[in-house]
Amino acid sequence: MNKATLGGLLITVGFMSLSGCVAVPGLRVSVSDVEHVNAKPPYRVIEITPEILSNLKQQSANPVSSDLLPANAAVAPTEYLIGPGDVLQIIVWDHMELTNPFGAVTRDPVSSGQLVAADGSVFFPYVGVIQAGGKTVQQVREQIGRSLASVVNKPQVDVRVAAYRSARIQVTGEVKSPGVVTLDDTTKGFLEALNERGGLSPTASRRISLLIRDGKSYEIDLAGLLSGNVPIINPLLKAGDIVQIPDANNDQVFVLGELTRQGPVTIGQQQLTLTEALTKSGGLDRLTASDSGVLIFRRPHTPEELSTVYVLDLSRPEGLLLAGEFSLRPRDVVYVKATAFAQYNLVISQLLPTITAVYQIDALTQ
Missing domain, CATH: 3.10.560.10 (Outer membrane lipoprotein wza domain like)
Known part of the structure; x- marks a missing residue:
């Protein structure tokens, strides 16, 4: 050739x-x-x-599942239900020997309060062991008042949660401080949980995030939630939820x-x-x-x-x-x-x- x-x-x-x-x-x-x-x-x-x-x-359009309720700060939150690990501060007015039986004036409300046991029970003098788990503060107050009526004339009882420890959620992924967020008697939604853990990290996705509840994943339009360009609800969180923020890859x-x-x-x-x-x-x-x-x-x-x-x-x-x-x-x-x-x-x-x-x-x- x-x-x-x-x-x-x-x-x-x-x-x-x-x-x-x-x-x-x-x-x-x-x-x-x-x-x-x-x-x-x-x-x-x-x-x-x-x-x-x-x-x-x-x-x-990326609508949020109807299973998720909005965390509306303008609406009064539902009453908090006491759970294991919470610390209650129980006060009986004019009866310091019941409120502070050890007489220590320097103890803070948490260290001097009553810890709710794993089974939801709590002990109080002259009342004994009562079931506080799953009840509201008002219900526990009324129960203690009725029990003390036999030893105290017209007892005036006040009950408050000194430390919220039972209802927790996990915030994981690309946030500045991953960890636990404790739910209390205030309204906490997806955005509040992110803010409590320091907000998004520089490598975090600004578009999509996940809310995992009872083994089911819900995709949250984070871009719409942060920008406000589209009507996306801020989902109300429940105990046991996992907030997952992926990276931007x-x-x-x-x-x-x-x-x-x-x-x-x-x-x-x-x-x-x-x-x-x-x-x-x-x-x-x-x-x-x-x-x-x-x-x-x-x-x-x-x-x-x-x-x-x-x-x-x-x-x-x-x-x-x-x-x-x-x-x-x-x-x-x-x-x-x-x-x-x-x-x-x-x-x-x-x-x-x-x-x-x-x-x-x-x-x-x-």
Whole structure:
């Protein structure tokens, strides 16, 4: 085979590679030939239009489960139920020997109070052991008053919780001080628990968090809760709840293709539009990018659904407007296609070293 024939063969292979986009190293994506595939593809291709944007905004609503009640500070909280580990301060007016039988004036209410045992019982002089667990402060006060009536004339009894210890929740994950939050007689919701543990850490997700209750996980729209852009309730917490704050790794979109910089872009507390993602990546490459071929790959929510490829032409004015309204979701992949001329230059630049080597070998053999 002479050098001209070999060189022509290499160039032919190069153009075949260009047309098929399979032999050229690097990422080359095309969805224009979907209709030529006999089998049904595992994805659907949708051109971004104002109607599509409207539908996506309606689908993006993330309502909180009806199983969760809001922590409304304007509404009086339900009465606290005493539990094991709580410390009660029981006062019988005008009878210090009952309130403080040891006569110590320096003891604080917690150390001098009555500890509720693991079975919910508590002891008080001349009353004996009573069941306080699962009862309100008012119910315990009335029970002690009735029992003391046989030894004290018209007893005036006051009962309060000196230390709340029985109802606890766990705050875990990306918070500044993970740990336990104790529920008391005030209203405490999801946000109050986060604030009590120091708030979110710098690596925390600002978008999604979890509330785990009785083995069931509830997804909380943290972005909506923190920003107030959408009506998201602040869930009321119950004893045994777990508040889980994940890190921001799953809040990224990946911007690839013909851009100044390729790589992940993190979605913050606010929405990240396609225009913002492209801008944070340095914009489209002026020499190689095809502004008429911008693709967004979105994975399905369930295995039964198809993946979606959204297509947008940024070469048109309306395309630029739509890009500013198209909100990206975590794990989306944005891909900017190369121009046909850029692909041609790439093929030639890859073939030239091989062709040159062939000519050099041919020259040596002569």
